[in-house]
Amino acid sequence: MKDINIEDKEREFQAKIDADIKIEPNDWMPDEYRKTLVRQISQHAHSEIVGMLPEGNWITRAPNLRRKAVLLAKVQDEAGHGLYLYSAVETLGADREKTIDDLNSGVAKYSSIFNYPTLTWADMGTIGWLVDGAAIMNQVPLCRCSYGPYARAMVRVCKEESFHQRQGFEIVMKLAGGTPEQKALAQDSLNRWWWPALMMFGPNDADSKHTAQSMKWKIKRSTNDELRQQFIDVTVPQAEMIGLKIPDNDLKWNEERQSYDFGEINWDEFMNVVKGNGPCNKERVDARRNAKENGAWVREAANAYAVKSKMRKAS
Amino acid sequence: MLTICNIFNMSTNEWPLWEVFIRSKQGLSHKHVGSLRAADADMAIDNARDVYTRRSEGISIWVVESKLISASDPKEMDSLFEPADSKVYRHPTFYDVPDGISHM
Numbered sequence: 001m002k003d004i005n006i007e008d009k010e011r012e013f014q015a016k017i018d019a020d021i022k023i024e025p026n027d028w029m030p031d032e033y034r035k036t037l038v039r040q041i042s043q044h045a046h047s048e049i050v051g052m053l054p055e056g057n058w059i060t061r062a063p064n065l066r067r068k069a070v071l072l073a074k075v076q077d078e079a080g081h082g083l084y085l086y087s088a089v090e091t092l093g094a095d096r097e098k099t100i101d102d103l104n105s106g107v108a109k110y111s112s113i114f115n116y117p118t119l120t121w122a123d124m125g126t127i128g129w130l131v132d133g134a135a136i137m138n139q140v141p142l143c144r145c146s147y148g149p150y151a152r153a154m155v156r157v158c159k160e161e162s163f164h165q166r167q168g169f170e171i172v173m174k175l176a177g178g179t180p181e182q183k184a185l186a187q188d189s190l191n192r193w194w195w196p197a198l199m200m201f202g203p204n205d206a207d208s209k210h211t212a213q214s215m216k217w218k219i220k221r222s223t224n225d226e227l228r229q230q231f232i233d234v235t236v237p238q239a240e241m242i243g244l245k246i247p248d249n250d251l252k253w254n255e256e257r258q259s260y261d262f263g264e265i266n267w268d269e270f271m272n273v274v275k276g277n278g279p280c281n282k283e284r285v286d287a288r289r290n291a292k293e294n295g296a297w298v299r300e301a302a303n304a305y306a307v308k309s310k311m312r313k314a315s
Numbered sequence: 316m317l318t319i320c321n322i323f324n325m326s327t328n329e330w331p332l333w334e335v336f337i338r339s340k341q342g343l344s345h346k347h348v349g350s351l352r353a354a355d356a357d358m359a360i361d362n363a364r365d366v367y368t369r370r371s372e373g374i375s376i377w378v379v380e381s382k383l384i385s386a387s388d389p390k391e392m393d394s395l396f397e398p399a400d401s402k403v404y405r406h407p408t409f410y411d412v413p414d415g416i417s418h419m
Contacts, residue, residue, distance in 0.1 A: 083351060160370070
């Protein structure tokens with residue numbers, strides 16, 4: 001019996017995608033589709049895990065017990081999101097431990113936003129409001145991604161992210177409505193995070209090498225520029241409402257487009273941080289590596305305990 | 316017969332992979348929600364509570380080691396399920412019921 005040739009399989013695969021039939025782990029898929037998903041989902045998982053670090057920085061210094069409990073719950077959610085995603089990437093045949101080791105050795109990428117430091121409490125607010133806000137903008141379309149396990153993980157993640165954004169906005173709103181010092185803290189934080197948040201959507205469409213194929217495979221459902229514009233359009237009125245100024249002198253409502261025009265993003269800065277030269281790249285990767293190394297004895301003890309209890313049950 | 320994950324990695328010191336099923340409330344069946352790694356079943360249940368039920372999504376958890384699940388092969392989907400496709404008379408809509416007949 002002759003194998004159906006690869007072009008027929010690819011045609012059949014694309015027809016399924018076009019008909020909005022989800023792809024599941026055991027289904028045939030082109031190698032490149034698998035590779036693209038492994039790269040995207042593992043980077044996404046790493047971002048959730050590394051994303052715990054800038055906020056973890058403030059758990060012990062939260063201004064009151066309510067804020068502390070909320071921040072703890074939020075950071076715990078990020079761990080959960082990382083775990084949903086590592087599971088999803090395993091369904092594609094990726095080795096979980098190797099995936100994590102790629103992060104720890106600096107080979108794998110994660111969202112550049114987490115390479116910026118969290119200097120003040122206001123940053124906890126701004127991260128929730130802008131960084132989680134941008135993440136939601138990116139992730140909502142991924143709930144309709146063609147790969148079933150990724151789409152299902154995204155549904156869970158999106159449900160949880162909206163709490164993250166609201167708790168962040170609440171912090172910023174409170175500061176913005178507080179003393180002049182508190183308001184200045186909120187404005188300073190917005191000034192530092194605004195542009196890196198816009199960079200989270202990735203390079204301009206013209207420079208994004210994966211966009212076209214990913215759109216065809218419905219791994220991606222909207223382009224970087226579309227999502228960035230959408231984010232700006234919803235966020236600017238929120239800032240105005242609480243009396244903060246977006247740090248962009250070119251920001252202007254465009255009546256014709258019914259959208260905001262905005263200034264040029266500093267892509268050199270973006271590329272520099274992606275390449276590993278951001279303020280915290282080394283600190284973040286070191287923290288992950290230390291976590292793995294210092295936790296090794298716990299994993300070994302759990303294994304030893306599992307073996308022992310199995311033997312006890314058998315006897 | 317396949318396992319549910321086609322290409323299986325068995326690196327030596329990695330904890331086994333577990334599939335997690337959650338019953339959201341009494342009266343509903345357990346539903347697959349995802350997977351996780353744990354050293355043994357007890358740890359898998361504890362981890363599943365933290366990973367999959369942080370917002371009261373469940374009242375009961377099942378875990379089973381992924382390698383113990385057998386799955387049908389998607390390549391054989393057509394031949395496996397075709398017998399049902401050809402038996403439309405199993406559906407009530409196959410039958411004509413004249414106007415005026417009710418409660419049927």
